[in-house]
Amino acid sequence: MLVGKIFSRPEKFSIYYRKTLREIELLGLNSLGIVALVSVFIGAVITMQTAYNIENPFIPRYMVGLTARDTMLLEFASTMIALILAGKVGSSISSEIGTMRVTEQIDALEIMGVNSAGYLILPKIIANVFFFPILTILSMVIGVIGGWMVCILLNVITPEDYISGIRYAFIPYYIFYSCVKMMIYAFIISTVPAYHGYYVEGGSLEVGKASTRSVVYCSILILSVDVIITQLLLS
């Protein structure tokens, strides 16, 4: 029923368009910092751990770069970032909409004749589904740079070996696969917290509980969907 209300015809497209741009700024652009920070450290740690665990003369050193790249592309830039965004963006969506519910702001929208579910949730879905794949690509790039930095700073392998590995057997489909996954995660991160916030009853305590619950459900759903999508797209 909520999904039906979300996707019903907007009252005025220009208002929804402006709100979508604002949501891109609030939910997407404001997440650039955390995504960049997490990605650089993940890239660095993956590279270090791979290098320390592949101490075999039969395995070429450039395999460290290849492993770091594919791990970032296939899993970390999408699923790990999605879990972080579920915490940051998901709880923000849930608490924002939940607070609007308990302070009667949603009732005020309904009384005005505004489809509150559509007005509040649809721009968030569009913004996240559009912008989160960009964050994924950014995470891939920064993660790979993070690995390269530890090669320079800690000399775990030579930067030349790392760059060779990064370039070796590159499969562009992995980027597509990761972006598709992230679009589905973005839908989950937008709708599940919105649902919990929209139907919250009570006061600030319940808003907090709804926010926590939404992050937990989002995380479980993201990991479950990860298995399904991987089977569908990579098998």
Added chain:
Amino acid sequence: MIEVKDIVMSFGNKTVLDHISAVFARGKTNLIIGRSGSGKTVLLKSIVGLLQVTQGEILFDNIVFNKLDFYGQKEIRRQIGMIFQGSALFDSMNVEQNVMFPLDMFSDMDLQGKRERVNFCLNRVNLENVNHLSPAELSGGMKKRVAIARAISLNPKYLLCDEPNSGLDPQTSIVIDNLIKEITEEYNMTTIINTHDMNSVLEIGEKVTYIHEGHIEWEGTKDDILHSQNQHLDNFVFASGMGRKIKSIM
């Protein structure tokens, strides 16, 4: 005119509104009074369709509102202005954006026209130079005034107020009451006010409906209240020691 016919509202086994029928006339301040938990807010929310009644009809100028589909109800709602207990201003918008929001959504006015209308509405509620303040920067009374300005921005036919004086000092309450009354007469609106503030009742209660345990116990004007023989109404109106003394003198 708003009319409710034989409304029943139940939550599970609990009946909150029990066969309520009333007519709220245009151009008058219609007050619904009653103790906390008597069903006032449920009645008001049922009238605007935020709660679905179990039985009965709600008519806005003879159109059966609760039988309309989603889009039909939306059309009627655009003619309703509502003031909520906590003002319900949008936190993410400043005062100007709050008052402009209904105009943005439902009018084809250009930006200049909308700004003029916003300033007119804010002036009408005696607010100036607050356009760029956020709701968090306003006092309780100012929030109510902004809520009134937002409610009248689209020239509504109906104005519904849920405890508009809640949390305000007596003087500010009177100012808000008189403002609502003036606006009601000026725009010939059908106004329903939910309150348990006796000052409001005696100040602007042109028609007063007293609800007790989910049913209408008494109806009359503010002047009739003072001479009412209804025990429940007396207990409500003259609840304080001072009130009982006044009643004994009368």
